[in-house]
Amino acid sequence: MNVLEKIANELDTFSKSERKVAEVILSSPGTVIHASIAALAKQANISEPTVNRFCRRLDTKGYPDFKLHLAQSLANGTPYVNRHVDENDTAEEYTDKIFESTMASLELARKSLDANVINRAVDVLTQANKVSFFGLGASAVVAHDALNKFFRFNVPVVYFDDILMQRMSAINSRQGDVVVVISHTGRTKSLVEVATLAKENDAIVIGITTEGSPLSKECNIVLSVDVAEDTDLYMPMSSRIAQLALIDVLATGFTLRRGTKFRDNLKKVKDSLRSSRFERKD
Amino acid sequence: MNVLEKIANELDTFSKSERKVAEVILSSPGTVIHASIAALAKQANISEPTVNRFCRRLDTKGYPDFKLHLAQSLANGTPYVNRHVDENDTAEEYTDKIFESTMASLELARKSLDANVINRAVDVLTQANKVSFFGLGASAVVAHDALNKFFRFNVPVVYFDDILMQRMSAINSRQGDVVVVISHTGRTKSLVEVATLAKENDAIVIGITTEGSPLSKECNIVLSVDVAEDTDLYMPMSSRIAQLALIDVLATGFTLRRGTKFRDNLKKVKDSLRSSRFERKD
DNA sequence: TAATTATGAAATAAATTTTCATTATTCTCG
DNA sequence: CGAGAATAATGAAAATTTATTTCATAATTA
Structure with missing residues (x-):
């Protein structure tokens, strides 16, 4: 299972501080993958060791490893978001959109x-x-x-x-x-x-x-x-x-x-x- | 473009040492995302700063950022690798392979x-x-x-x-x-x-x-x-x-x-x- | 109130980046 | 064509940033 889903799933098994981290991560995972452990700790108003413990709880080796997993979750989720064909699309545009959404469907x-x-x-x-x-x-x-x-x-x-x-x-x-x-x-x-x-x-x-x-x-x-x-x-x-x-x-x-x-x-x-x-x- | 493809594309614009890094990465990207810059440098027989420079050349902020990008490339299904169905594959394995190569074909x-x-x-x-x-x-x-x-x-x-x-x-x-x-x-x-x-x-x-x-x-x-x-x-x-x-x-x-x-x-x-x-x- | 668990400050350790000196490569001009 | 200047590539070591551990304290539960 992907880390993001896992966080969402286990939200209620977390402690108070851990939940704070979880919420920050869920609200903007894209930012988190570029943040240091200190920055994330600060944003969640908790200490760095807590973030570290949080990462380990999710079966990752530590914070950097956690970021790797998070990055992968994001890569799986974002690639082909719904690209609706539009009235005024050129042939190139609608071709791309159709192929992409077909690929997205296969993934799903x-x-x-x-x-x-x-x-x-x-x-x-x-x-x-x-x-x-x-x-x-x-x-x-x-x-x-x-x-x-x-x-x-x-x-x-x-x-x-x-x-x-x-x-x-x-x-x-x-x-x-x-x-x-x-x-x-x-x-x-x-x-x-x-x-x-x-x-x-x-x-x-x-x-x-x-x-x-x-x-x-x-x-x-x-x-x-x-x-x-x-x-x-x-x-x-x-x-x-x-x-x-x-x-x-x-x-x-x-x-x-x-x-x-x-x-x-x-x-x-x-x-x-x-x-x-x-x-x-x- | 995904980092892996980019490395493969720009292989001939790299310097001698950079190419060594590139080759190590291409040969086992999955290992690299868990390696430290020191480990990767050692494996490629070059120094750590060279790895760092290599990362920046690929428009990433540094080594950790590079690993993030690499992780995301991998998450996207490693399209360029041909994944042949094998005699002893489990149902899960051949299912994945077929879907992946179908997606790769669509891309092509x-x-x-x-x-x-x-x-x-x-x-x-x-x-x-x-x-x-x-x-x-x-x-x-x-x-x-x-x-x-x-x-x-x-x-x-x-x-x-x-x-x-x-x-x-x-x-x-x-x-x-x-x-x-x-x-x-x-x-x-x-x-x-x-x-x-x-x-x-x-x-x-x-x-x-x-x-x-x-x-x-x-x-x-x-x-x-x-x-x-x-x-x-x-x-x-x-x-x-x-x-x-x-x-x-x-x-x-x-x-x-x-x-x-x-x-x-x-x-x-x-x-x-x-x-x-x-x-x-x- | 004791036991357990959660948390953070500080210290330590690890990893990354920068600086700078050295070495290799390329270019220029006699 | 080749000597040497200019440029680019590289790595050792220092500096910095980042992550982890330790341990004392606070919160929670029994």
Whole structure:
């Protein structure tokens, strides 16, 4: 955890003087990283040793080390603050803003992912008899991409972006099947129903959605991808990119789990595409 | 710019001794942030004042300040280092690596994009009678996503991921039509042919591909997205995410060009989806 | 009221920066 | 081309700044 968050969290376990330091730090961390221990002590109206003790309490080696950690916390928090696209932006400006907020979303999404859950999802996927990916709208794109990835693994895999096909497929699922339902909001009625149907038919349901959404409640495993959707001009942007990165993670976990021999197989699939391409001349 | 990059950039403007320091820092920045100036000087076999001068040369106040900057560079994800997924990585490790290299690719892609070309592409798109998106494999996903975005704009737009349909559609195109052909390598034969056909039938062809590829030579406008595809375990990963971000950029440019009234329209599309959703309770 | 804990003044220790003399490098002109 | 002046680079040691420890006192709790 980052030091700033830690300070905020443990605020009530501090002593009176320590809390004074904490407050000064929280109110302007950017200043603190350039201040000496004496300066900070003075600003908080307490003595230098108290600041030092405060630093150690936070599992840092001392004041300089604490400043290092603080600097890193700041670096993680500040880089890409919300940069909204503006009416009068030039192409260069809005391009930069979109790329930056996409990167910021990925950063956020990464933090929100739980490695244990990913592990379980990979477990389940590697053992599946059949894998289905369902999504609608922007999430259909993600499901489509997942199909592209997993089809190379030589596992029975299907993808539907049509409500009726999804329903039929869900109803026909059985024990050993895995159904991955993708929906950023987790509120799309028909997808929630599909998840329920699949679960009722003994499939394992993995949801790529927001924690606590109606969809998440129907899933056996919930991969929650948090992103701030504020760049969106009424269109899903960041969320689907974070979801795609998650698909990459699952696919990677899958191949790692399957071992080396399996990866030779992937190479074969790739080589088989060669004849449809123009040769590279370099 | 971050200090690490700066050191790497200015490596040849340094004096002999300064370069020694630089090399030590670049080889293990993580250690340096915990070392004293004396320790670093010793490791680089130079004197302490030299380290100090080195720090000031990089526009920092002195050694402690330099360490702060260095710590922040490191916190930002060490973009320049390639973090390959390893056989024995834990879920947490490969997740981090994938997200990080995805972000690094986006950074790279952004730098490779030319705002003028984007502007021209947006121009052409806003004036199109009909827009078609073609891609195969991983790029089909990108085309699919583009369809999702552009369909909201109330412009005739189609998407095909089937070779025959693409050919037929290309042959039927006419002046005023825009065909967007997506292929990371730009070497997929059938797509190059589709681009040629479309151009022969007076459509404007926009290529989202690599500069200098066979496909790029058939296009009127080339949006080149450079990414280092080295994370890929025989699967396209970063490239398609960069392409998707580019689609976001084009879609954003499109809406900005169309003005405010047009955006009200987008809101309507979004509202029309509401009834298919579970209401949010908060 | 005793025991415990928190705090700060002063002393000590550590680290950084400055000063200045020495050494290396570059440039100039015979 | 090379001697020597000018300039730049470097490090030893001193000075300064900064951080830490020690220990006595004050506040809090039992």
